[in-house]
Amino acid sequence: QVQVVQSGSEAKKPGASVQVSCKTSGYTFNSYYMHWVRQAPGQGLEWLGMINPGTSAARYAQKFQGRVTMTSDTSTSTVYMEMSSLRYEDTAVYYCAREVVGGTAFQHWGQGTLVTVSS
Amino acid sequence: EIVLTQSPGTLSLSPGERAALSCRASPSINSNYLAWYQQKPGQAPRLLIYGASIRASGIPDRFSGSGSGTDFTLTISRLEPEDFAVYYCQQYRTSPYTFGQGTTLEI
Numbered sequence: 768q769v770q771v772v773q774s775g776s777e778a779k780k781p782g783a784s785v786q787v788s789c790k791t792s793g794y795t796f797n798s799y800y801m802h803w804v805r806q807a808p809g810q811g812l813e814w815l816g817m818i819n820p821g822t823s824a825a826r827y828a829q830k831f832q833g834r835v836t837m838t839s840d841t842s843t844s845t846v847y848m849e850m851s852s853l854r855y856e857d858t859a860v861y862y863c864a865r866e867v868v869g870g871t872a873f874q875h876w877g878q879g880t881l882v883t884v885s886s
Numbered sequence: 887e888i889v890l891t892q893s894p895g896t897l898s899l900s901p902g903e904r905a906a907l908s909c910r911a912s913p914s915i916n917s918n919y920l921a922w923y924q925q926k927p928g929q930a931p932r933l934l935i936y937g938a939s940i941r942a943s944g945i946p947d948r949f950s951g952s953g954s955g956t957d958f959t960l961t962i963s964r965l966e967p968e969d970f971a972v973y974y975c976q977q978y979r980t981s982p983y984t985f986g987q988g989t990t991l992e993i
Binding site: 813814830862867872874876878 | 921937942943976981982984
């Protein structure tokens with residue numbers, strides 16, 4: 768069965784960078800886009816961008832352009848999201864999510880990674 | 887950017903009742919590229935409906951979706967205790983793939 772497992776919680780200072788990993792199994796890694804979504808405490812969902820794991824081609828929400836980089840490692844079926852120049856308002860749970868078969872909606876979600884930005 | 891507005895913000899109902907949640911897109915999605923998710927506290931969202939009306943794998947048939955263009959509805963025919971949660975709509979027609987602000991379904 769499809770499994771999506773993310774790395775653990777991170778605590779960072781303002782201005783630092785963070786990398787979150789998302790390891791997948793149970794399907795052909797290259798066949799489905801992976802998306803990243805975040806949720807600030809008590810808030811709604813916000814889409815950061817997406818990556819084609821096979822080609823590493825990525826598309827980012829304009830809000831995060833230049834501050835977020837998504838990469839993939841086909842040898843380990845893992846995708847990564849790195850965010851730089853962290854701000855207090857980047858404190859959130861970050862999710863990776865795989866598309867549903869035959870569509871773009873997000874069916875298989877990681878468990879989430881809490882990133883806390885604090886001085 | 888497509889803005890999705892969900893209503894109501896909070897819906898108070900009882901088990902066994904019917905729930906209708908609305909999602910309005912501006913501008914129009916011009917398609918049925920809309921999904922609905924359920925989220926419970928401390929959990930990742932769960933895909934319920936995609937393509938506006940296609941139930942995801944394993945989703946009970948009491949959940950149904952309808953609409954196209956600008957107005958979409960998620961209907962839960964008979965509420966079960968486990969259905970009380972937050973529901974989000976999402977469009978994936980145009981990047982950025984935006985979400986609505988959510989509807990809280992409470993007992």
